Amino acid sequence: MKLWGGRFTKPTNELVDEYASSIRFDQKLAKYDVKGSLAHVAMLKKCDIISADDADQITAGLKKVLSKIEAGEAELSETDEDIHMNVERLLIEEIGQVGGKLHTGRSRNDQVALDMRLYVREAVSELIVLLKSVQQALIGQAKTNIDVIMPGYTHLQRAQPVLFAHHMMAYVFMFQRDVERLEDSLKRVNKSPLGSGALAGTTFPVDREFVAQELDFDGICDNSLDAVSDRDFVVEFLSNGSLIGTHLSRLCEELVQWSSAEFHFIELDDSYTTGSSMMPQKKNPDVAELVRGKTGRLYGNLISMLTTLKGLPLAYNKDMQEDKEGMFDSHETLKGVLQLFAGMIESMEVDKESMYKAVTNDYSNATDLADYLVNKGLTFRESHAVVGQVVLNCIQADVYLLDLSLEEFQQYSAVIEEDIFEALQPETVVNARAAAGGTAKQSVLAQIDKAEKLLESSDADKV
Numbered sequence: 488m489k490l491w492g493g494r495f496t497k498p499t500n501e502l503v504d505e506y507a508s509s510i511r512f513d514q515k516l517a518k519y520d521v522k523g524s525l526a527h528v529a530m531l532k533k534c535d536i537i538s539a540d541d542a543d544q545i546t547a548g549l550k551k552v553l554s555k556i557e558a559g560e561a562e563l564s565e566t567d568e569d570i571h572m573n574v575e576r577l578l579i580e581e582i583g584q585v586g587g588k589l590h591t592g593r594s595r596n597d598q599v600a601l602d603m604r605l606y607v608r609e610a611v612s613e614l615i616v617l618l619k620s621v622q623q624a625l626i627g628q629a630k631t632n633i634d635v636i637m638p639g640y641t642h643l644q645r646a647q648p649v650l651f652a653h654h655m656m657a658y659v660f661m662f663q664r665d666v667e668r669l670e671d672s673l674k675r676v677n678k679s680p681l682g683s684g685a686l687a688g689t690t691f692p693v694d695r696e697f698v699a700q701e702l703d704f705d706g707i708c709d710n711s712l713d714a715v716s717d718r719d720f721v722v723e724f725l726s727n728g729s730l731i732g733t734h735l736s737r738l739c740e741e742l743v744q745w746s747s748a749e750f751h752f753i754e755l756d757d758s759y760t761t762g763s764s765m766m767p768q769k770k771n772p773d774v775a776e777l778v779r780g781k782t783g784r785l786y787g788n789l790i791s792m793l794t795t796l797k798g799l800p801l802a803y804n805k806d807m808q809e810d811k812e813g814m815f816d817s818h819e820t821l822k823g824v825l826q827l828f829a830g831m832i833e834s835m836e837v838d839k840e841s842m843y844k845a846v847t848n849d850y851s852n853a854t855d856l857a858d859y860l861v862n863k864g865l866t867f868r869e870s871h872a873v874v875g876q877v878v879l880n881c882i883q884a885d886v887y888l889l890d891l892s893l894e895e896f897q898q899y900s901a902v903i904e905e906d907i908f909e910a911l912q913p914e915t916v917v918n919a920r921a922a923a924g925g926t927a928k929q930s931v932l933a934q935i936d937k938a939e940k941l942l943e944s945s946d947a948d949k950v
């Protein structure tokens with residue numbers, strides 16, 4: 488008979504058992520479920536809701552149940568619907584009817600909310616650590632290649648030269664926002680719903696704060712109806728995960744482009760690429776492509792969770808069981824991606840010459856010619872028009888700005904002097920952008936310094 492079978496005169500249809508049960512996937516929650524139950528039973532004992540002897544038996548029994556589940560020795564059954572009822576049944580099998588006292592003052596509704604919060608809390612902390620390893624790898628590339636100049640793009644057209652390190656640091660700060668968003672989300676994740684009962688609270692004299700402290704929560708959920716219906720923390724995780732996916736995907740798109748023969752800016756290490764079954768010459772950036780591709784499922788999980796929640800009346804509804812698979816999938820997807828990512832970045836080789844060639848065989852110093860003329864007294868509009876003419880003529884003659892002689896420059900504007908050749912060198916162009924956040928070496932070194940301090944300080948917070 489089912490744990491809730493008393494009110495029923497017929498068994499559940501077998502298909503319904505299979506359809507409604509969640510044990511296939513929520514067995515992942517076993518360790519959190521038992522952890523929550525251990526805190527709950529400690530509270531029942533402390534508040535004299537059950538006897539110390541009963542509580543001690545339950546505590547010992549729960550520990551045995553968990554080790555059996557973890558060793559794969561416990562039989563989890565679909566008839567018991569979910570992890571909560573499976574654990575309770577296993578407990579009763581282990582210690583007898585006294586196990587039936589565990590659920591005093593508790594409902595599966597506050598229990599599952601608790602389990603999910605414990606799961607999300609751990610997942611968030613895990614992702615923060617992994618994101619930091621990616622940031623470190625990007626900083627490592629920035630430092631190793633601090634003098635490498637590459638074309639910076641807008642509209643995927645070569646725009647102005649930048650330091651490759653500057654480009655790497657753009658992603659470091661992007662991922663820093665992800666880390667901060669995850670850290671911030673912990674404020675909302677880390678509240679205990681236990682003691683909210685099914686929806687209205689409990690008649691037993693429970694001590695919710697005690698349970699919260701036992702489980703390292705920062706406090707309790709303030710309203711029992713909200714506590715059992717709230718899955719905002721899952722949405723936030725999926726949303727933060729989606730944005731992490733967006734960022735990783737943008738970087739992967741660049742890695743895919745840069746490793747093509749057309750760009751040849753980088754070479755991904757053999758250990759992070761794959762071959763073609765037909766074309767022997769190929770080396771495919773599969774890992775980067777898959778990371779880009781997996782972003783789709785991260786978005787999918789977010790949209791499906793939002794959609795599941797949007798029409799739900801308070802308080803708990805069975806629809807909410809749908810929070811789990813997407814949450815687990817996004818967590819595992821991100822974990823898988825991030826575990827690989829730092830290694831892929833660290834092992835990538837930068838083709839300095841190719842990047843430099845792309846900068847010099849181009850007109851990406853045109854803005855600097857315009858700025859030069861402004862410094863010699865032209866308005867920016869006048870100078871823009873002059874430089875437009877210079878570039879157009881150069882394109883027609885198939886030469887670059889630095890191929891022109893001083894006399895040729897002076898045909899466009901008499902104010903141009905010998906120092907123009909120095910002013911248009913890629914190094915000068917880059918280092919001229921020395922304002923904070925710009926691409927000059929000094930500015931990029933300051934960015935690296937700041938990012939390293941940010942990484943250290945948030946590590947220190949954790950200790």
Ligand code: ARG
Binds near residue numbers: 509513570595599808
């Ligand atoms: N398996 C359920 C879930 O994941 C647990 C809560 C069930 N509560 C209930 N009253 N049916 O949401």
